[in-house]
Amino acid sequence: MIGSNYSSSFSFFLRTIVLLLFSISNVFSTFASLTPDLCHPDQRDVLLQLKTEFKIQKPNELDDYWTMDVPSYPKTESWENSSTDCCNWDGITCDTESGKVIGLDLSCSCLHGQLQPNSSLFRLKHLTSLNLAYNNFSLSPIPDKFNNLMLLETLNLSVSSLKGHIPREILQLTNLVSLDLSSHYSPDTSLLLSIENPPLFLHQLAQNLRNLRALDMSYVNISSEIPHEFSYMLSLRSLQLERCFLVGEFPSGVFMIQNLQSIILDQNPDLRGSLPVFRRNNSMQVLSLWETSFSGIIPDSIANLKHLASLTLAYSNFSGRIPSSLGELSNLSSLSLSSNHFTGEVPSSIGNLKQLISFNFGGNQLTGSFPSALLNLTKLRFIFLGYNQFTGSLPPNIGQLSKLEGLYASGNSFTGAVPSSLLQISSLTELDLDDYQLSDLVGFENVSLLSNLKNLYFKSNDFRVSSPVDLNVFSSLKQLVELDLPGIPLSTANITSDSDFSSNLEYLNLPGCNITEFPEFLRDQRNLKYLYLSNNNIKGQVPDWLWRLQELQDLDLSHNSLSGFDGSLKDVPGSHIEILDLRSNAFQGRIFIPSTSITYLFASSNNFTGEIPRSLCGGQSSPTIIDLSDNNFHGSIPQCLGAHMSSLTDLNLRNNSLSGSIPDMFTQASKLRSIDVSHNQLEGKIPASLTACSALEVLNVESNEINDTFPFQLSSLQKLQVLVLRSNKFHGVLYQSDGAWFGFPQLKIIDVSNNHFLGTLPSDYFLNWTAISSNEDKSTLPHYIGVSRYNNSIVLMNKGVLMVMERILTVYTAIDFSGNKIQGQVPESIGLLKELHALNLSRNAFTGHIPLSLSNITALESLDLSQNKLCGEIPPKLGDLSSLEWINVSYNQLVGSIPQGTQFQRQTCSSYEGNPGLFGPSLKDICRETTSPGSEPPVSSEEEEEEEEGSFSWVAAGLGFAPGVVFGFTIGYIMKNLGRNKH
Numbered sequence: 001m002i003g004s005n006y007s008s009s010f011s012f013f014l015r016t017i018v019l020l021l022f023s024i025s026n027v028f029s030t031f032a033s034l035t036p037d038l039c040h041p042d043q044r045d046v047l048l049q050l051k052t053e054f055k056i057q058k059p060n061e062l063d064d065y066w067t068m069d070v071p072s073y074p075k076t077e078s079w080e081n082s083s084t085d086c087c088n089w090d091g092i093t094c095d096t097e098s099g100k101v102i103g104l105d106l107s108c109s110c111l112h113g114q115l116q117p118n119s120s121l122f123r124l125k126h127l128t129s130l131n132l133a134y135n136n137f138s139l140s141p142i143p144d145k146f147n148n149l150m151l152l153e154t155l156n157l158s159v160s161s162l163k164g165h166i167p168r169e170i171l172q173l174t175n176l177v178s179l180d181l182s183s184h185y186s187p188d189t190s191l192l193l194s195i196e197n198p199p200l201f202l203h204q205l206a207q208n209l210r211n212l213r214a215l216d217m218s219y220v221n222i223s224s225e226i227p228h229e230f231s232y233m234l235s236l237r238s239l240q241l242e243r244c245f246l247v248g249e250f251p252s253g254v255f256m257i258q259n260l261q262s263i264i265l266d267q268n269p270d271l272r273g274s275l276p277v278f279r280r281n282n283s284m285q286v287l288s289l290w291e292t293s294f295s296g297i298i299p300d301s302i303a304n305l306k307h308l309a310s311l312t313l314a315y316s317n318f319s320g321r322i323p324s325s326l327g328e329l330s331n332l333s334s335l336s337l338s339s340n341h342f343t344g345e346v347p348s349s350i351g352n353l354k355q356l357i358s359f360n361f362g363g364n365q366l367t368g369s370f371p372s373a374l375l376n377l378t379k380l381r382f383i384f385l386g387y388n389q390f391t392g393s394l395p396p397n398i399g400q401l402s403k404l405e406g407l408y409a410s411g412n413s414f415t416g417a418v419p420s421s422l423l424q425i426s427s428l429t430e431l432d433l434d435d436y437q438l439s440d441l442v443g444f445e446n447v448s449l450l451s452n453l454k455n456l457y458f459k460s461n462d463f464r465v466s467s468p469v470d471l472n473v474f475s476s477l478k479q480l481v482e483l484d485l486p487g488i489p490l491s492t493a494n495i496t497s498d499s500d501f502s503s504n505l506e507y508l509n510l511p512g513c514n515i516t517e518f519p520e521f522l523r524d525q526r527n528l529k530y531l532y533l534s535n536n537n538i539k540g541q542v543p544d545w546l547w548r549l550q551e552l553q554d555l556d557l558s559h560n561s562l563s564g565f566d567g568s569l570k571d572v573p574g575s576h577i578e579i580l581d582l583r584s585n586a587f588q589g590r591i592f593i594p595s596t597s598i599t600y601l602f603a604s605s606n607n608f609t610g611e612i613p614r615s616l617c618g619g620q621s622s623p624t625i626i627d628l629s630d631n632n633f634h635g636s637i638p639q640c641l642g643a644h645m646s647s648l649t650d651l652n653l654r655n656n657s658l659s660g661s662i663p664d665m666f667t668q669a670s671k672l673r674s675i676d677v678s679h680n681q682l683e684g685k686i687p688a689s690l691t692a693c694s695a696l697e698v699l700n701v702e703s704n705e706i707n708d709t710f711p712f713q714l715s716s717l718q719k720l721q722v723l724v725l726r727s728n729k730f731h732g733v734l735y736q737s738d739g740a741w742f743g744f745p746q747l748k749i750i751d752v753s754n755n756h757f758l759g760t761l762p763s764d765y766f767l768n769w770t771a772i773s774s775n776e777d778k779s780t781l782p783h784y785i786g787v788s789r790y791n792n793s794i795v796l797m798n799k800g801v802l803m804v805m806e807r808i809l810t811v812y813t814a815i816d817f818s819g820n821k822i823q824g825q826v827p828e829s830i831g832l833l834k835e836l837h838a839l840n841l842s843r844n845a846f847t848g849h850i851p852l853s854l855s856n857i858t859a860l861e862s863l864d865l866s867q868n869k870l871c872g873e874i875p876p877k878l879g880d881l882s883s884l885e886w887i888n889v890s891y892n893q894l895v896g897s898i899p900q901g902t903q904f905q906r907q908t909c910s911s912y913e914g915n916p917g918l919f920g921p922s923l924k925d926i927c928r929e930t931t932s933p934g935s936e937p938p939v940s941s942e943e944e945e946e947e948e949e950g951s952f953s954w955v956a957a958g959l960g961f962a963p964g965v966v967f968g969f970t971i972g973y974i975m976k977n978l979g980r981n982k983h
């Protein structure tokens with residue numbers, strides 16, 4: 001019984017399963033009979049074929065940066081050749097009656113590989129909707145087979161790594177309602193989609209795609225005008241053409257399309273246009289013209305855009321007053337007019353924009369006081385007023401804006417105290433009050449009440465300090481990420497080991513804050529990335545815990561009084577410092593390089609000794625800028641740097657005690673922009689591999705012991721602008737006797753003075769010195785050779801004095817051949833150098849007359865021909881050179897009258913002495929005294945010339961770009977530098 005019992009229960013069990021199975025298949029067949037098997041086998045096979053055409057690859061940061069943010073998963077992976085209905089597959093939509101596949105959505109599906117013209121995709125002829133966005137089609141072109149899919153209404157190929165011309169066949173898809181070919185930013189325009197014959201393409205687009213409601217071609221390289229036919233695309237609701245390199249005048253009729261809800265033309269800096277008179281009947285909700293050349297006023301009729309929610313006219317050329325009618329846009333939530341030329345006051349009608357969340361009027365020329373109408377707008381979260389001419393104080397009741405998250409008021413002339421109600425807006429996370437003219441810092445500590453504050457920017461150079469601000473108060477801001485207090489005197493005295501600063505701190509900018517000790521609380525700042533403590537009075541040693549802050553990338557300790565490094569000088573595993581700035585401290589002994597990731601090393605103006613650390617050669621990343629100038633490094637230049645030259649842009653070893661020869665290590669140095677090894681004891685020759693430095697702009701080997709001939713081999717360097725060989729043992733001739741082209745197409749400054757060059761110069765010598773013959777740089781702002789954090793400086797003889805250019809003006813030109821043994825005539829072709837500012841041929845053996853052609857050099861400011869054997873008269877026409885401020889022709893054999901021009905009359909007599917035959921009406925008496933017969937030329941040396949400090953003020957003025965400040969700074973610098981380094 002037990003057994004039968006068992007068997008019956010087992011059979012029951014089986015029956016149940018069978019029943020169950022049966023009922024399942026029954027349910028299934030019932031279901032199937034209700035909605036018959038939809039998937040056509042042929043359609044299924046096409047889809048399965050399509051699946052095999054691509055690899056599945058998850059987006060990675062390197063190749064698919066723009067896809068990273070979008071959640072992707074491989075939709076086709078679930079497509080299986082089983083009995084399941086392909087109409088139920090992920091991404092597939094079928095027509096309920098015919099069962100044909102009409103919708104294919106494979107967006108964000110990790111597809112990887114070329115989209116081929118023979119793809120099975122083009123056999124899905126019934127498709128009305130196709131979305132392939134956010135895949136990686138490996139930069140294949142868009143196939144020209146889209147006219148196989150004539151029923152398409154929606155086509156989305158955006159952000160899918162397609163490149164090349166957009167095929168014209170797409171314009172045959174006359175049913176299209178929505179077309180999205182947009183992409184993303186790429187610095188390499190050749191990776192963007194583009195259009196062949198854009199005017200025709202756009203014309204046909206407007207003609208053919210009459211049903212189009214949404215068109216997005218952002219980041220397609222269109223490079224053309226938008227034809228006026230676009231004004232007749234009457235179905236259009238959304239037009240998005242961001243960064244399409246559009247040019248010409250945008251047809252204003254497009255703005256008038258009645259159904260148009262959204263138009264975005266951002267980042268087309270060459271696209272001109274203006275806003276039309278808007279009609280009442282419109283649907284506009286979003287109007288964005290960010291970074292275009294649109295100009296003109298905002299018309300009063302802007303009030304007719306009743307549905308407008310977002311208006312962006314930023315970074316364009318709009319001007320005039322802000323119309324009061326703007327206040328009628330009652331749906332507006334975002335308003336940006338920043339960085340235009342708007343003037344006048346902010347109209348009080350903006351107080352009616354009750355929906356406004358973001359208000360951005362920064363970077364205009366707006367005047368008046370803080371627009372108090374804003375205080376009515378209780379939804380406001382962001383106020384940008386920066387860089388205008390607002391005055392007065394912030395309103396005391398600004399605290400009414402209880403939702404405010406960001407207030408940006410820098411670059412104005414706000415005065416008074418920071419209102420205490422502002423410090424009660426608990427939602428405030430960003431406060432930018434740079435340039436706020438506080439009457440005093442009293443009460444500033446109260447910003448510590450803003451417990452949600454993430455970013456605080458406050459800079460003021462213009463207040464009377466009663467006492468420094470206690471840095472410890474910021475320890476109560478637990479959300480703080482960025483703290484920027486340049487120039488605010490700070491006290492670190494109250495910070496104790498219990499002070500609990502925000503652990504979120506990433507950016508700390510405290511230059512010029514009178515800090516005297518290394519802020520100890522930084523020890524625990526695990527997230528700190530950027531630390532700037534320059535221009536304080538920090539003394540002593542750099543603490544070794546600093547190198548254990550593993551996130552720290554950029555460290556600026558320059559212009560302090562630091563003298564060394566605490567702890568052992570071993571590199572600290574985990575330090576990732578990339579930018580290290582130790583300039584102008586009192587460091588002694590060996591330099592410490594904390595990380596193997598250093599790309600920028602600035603260590604100039606210290607007293608570092610020892611050898612240049614070889615660890616610079618063997619890093620994880622290759623250095624970009626190495627500046628060890630003005631120290632006392634010994635030994636040779638490490639040859640091993642050669643292996644890491646491929647990313648090096650600037651190498652500055654100036655003014656050390658380096659010896660040996662310059663290693664021949666430049667074969668990889670294709671990015672090298674400047675080399676300065678001046679003021680060392682380097683010997684040997686100019687290395688041959690320098691010819692590989694195709695990017696070289698500055699080569700300075702001044703004051704070494706290089707014994708070589710003139711480096712004609714460098715003459716092909718297309719970018720070399722500055723060549724300084726001064727005070728070495730160069731010898732031989734300065735031109736190639738076979739008459740070859742001199743070369744150096746960009747050369748603007750050449751100084752070969754104080755060497756042993758000899759020979760004569762042919763009369764056409766200066767033919768083709770193109771960069772000095774004409775000035776292509778017509779901009780009115782000064783430009784300098786260098787990059788933002790690093791400028792090349794140079795010492796040049798100008799107007800009889802050595803001067804430092806802390807930064808080299810790209811327009812400055814100079815030729816200095818002085819102190820050699822060059823003979824023969826001064827080449828007549830010198831007159832071709834119309835843009836030459838300074839010419840120094842003194843202390844040579846030039847003979848013959850002063851060339852008349854010199855009078856063509858209208859830019860000439862400084863002319864030194866002294867101590868040669870020139871004879872004849874000074875050409876009277878030189879008197880017409882109105883820029884010429886400094887002249888020296890002393891110790892020649894010149895005769896006759898000094899030219900009458902005021903510039904000549906203004907010189908001192910020493911400019912003419914030693915020319916017994918020279919006379920002049922007005923200088924006659926003085927000159928007779930100084931040119932007493934038998935006087936000897938002075939023993940000229942650079943040291944002596946340095947002492948003529950008196951001339952500096954007008955030296956600077958003569959350069960025309962008011963670089964007075966620059967030179968003002970540099971005078972002390974030059975004396976210190978050159979004085980320290982007498983070998």
Ligand SMILES: *[C@@H]1O[C@H](CO)[C@@H](O)[C@H](O)[C@H]1NC(C)=O
Binds near residue numbers: 116118119120
């Ligand atoms: C499409 O053509 C390529 C060659 O251009 C070929 O390798 C590939 O197999 C073809 N694919 C199909 C689906 O026919």
Ligand SMILES: *[C@@H]1O[C@H](CO)[C@@H](O)[C@H](O)[C@H]1NC(C)=O
Binds near residue numbers: 707729
């Ligand atoms: C330059 O080197 C050569 C030998 O190569 C030597 O004869 C000459 O004296 C050197 N010149 C100077 C100025 O030292």
